Amino acid sequence: MFNRNLLELLVCPVSKAPLVYRPATEELWCSASGLSYTIRDGIPVLIAEEARELSAEERETLREGR
Secondary structure, eight states: OOOGGGGGTOBOTTTOOBOEEETTTTEEEETTTTEEEEEETTEEOOOGGGOEEOOHHHHHHHHHTO
């Protein structure tokens, strides 16, 4: 289980922008860089090389605040 209080401290390592927690996929999304970081065993893996690019649909979801 991810501790949501960490979101106050964590930023995207690429853009330094805030991250958005997506509980359905257990990921942290960054709208600025368009990257998604996985959460393994409750620990965010904030390594740019291991991040995946958000799809156009996922980016739109972030823009709309859903």
